[in-house]
Amino acid sequence: MNINYWKVLPFLSVLLAGGCATNEEIYYWGEYEQLIYDSYINPGTADTLTQIEKLNSDLQEAEALGKKVAPGIYAHLALLYAADGKDSHSKQALNQEKALYPESKIFIDGMFIRAAKNNKEKQL
């Protein structure tokens, strides 16, 4: 049997190119999904401060690699800061989520409004 390499080549390169197109990830993910898992399944290994520390080191790593911070990471961090009583950090992280991803605007603005309302009720 005689195989014509030139006929097969485009076929192979399509397969290869198909592989390349999906392999490159847009974001650096670090520990985010593992922390979500742990916070539900092994909560003892993912307390608030541990999560804050790991996510912050992921943010540094993403910057070092020149990768965009993935959707949800700043908002998740904001929830952790709020749980730790660090309101200004929390607010800053929410604003970063909104700046990176305008799709989150309605949800995050709603969180700001509810937080302001809660603070008012506390003062009364």
Next chain:
Amino acid sequence: MSRLVRLFSALAIILLLSGCATTTPYDYTALKNSKPRSIVVIPPNNNSIEVNAPYIYLSTLTRPLAEKGYYVFPVSVIDHFLKENGLPTPADMNNIPLDKIGEHIGADAVLYISIQDWGQKYQIIQSTTTVNASLRLVDVKTGALLWETTAIAQSSSGDGGGGLIGSLVGAIATQVLASTISDPTPDIARQANYIAINNEERGLLDGPYRQKQ
């Protein structure tokens, strides 16, 4: 030359098999009309006997959907938000009216999930880990079904060698290890998600953050 022939016939068989598995191309009309930018993943309904399945599965979905180019709302933050608003369980959360999701979360599309089967089964000489979930992406404004798929994957382990006795011991050992040290289900779920979301004929279309080169 005969090696090359074998290589290509193997390749052809793989292509044929994958061709058989994907029946007809998905009808993307609704998805193309809707062009969602953002997806909120509602914590899954559970039809399996593994009580932890919904939140294990929830932890594996952000990455493949975001890498497909969509803004994925922070799953854990959304779960907290829904719980604080009087919806303690995934079953409750799956009943929120779409207009409320639009008003308070602002998502373009909502992903509803139903877990059909989850976890490890011990089958005499090996243990099998299964993940099987059906996913439905729905337009928040119109309620139209945009895309649906089944994420399914299975892995077998426990072939410890040494005949039947070795296999029995091997299977039990993997089961014990899995339940106490490392849970194999997230990795199986990730494989299932990757195949379902990136399938060429029936996968999800690219979102706005995955721009064609």
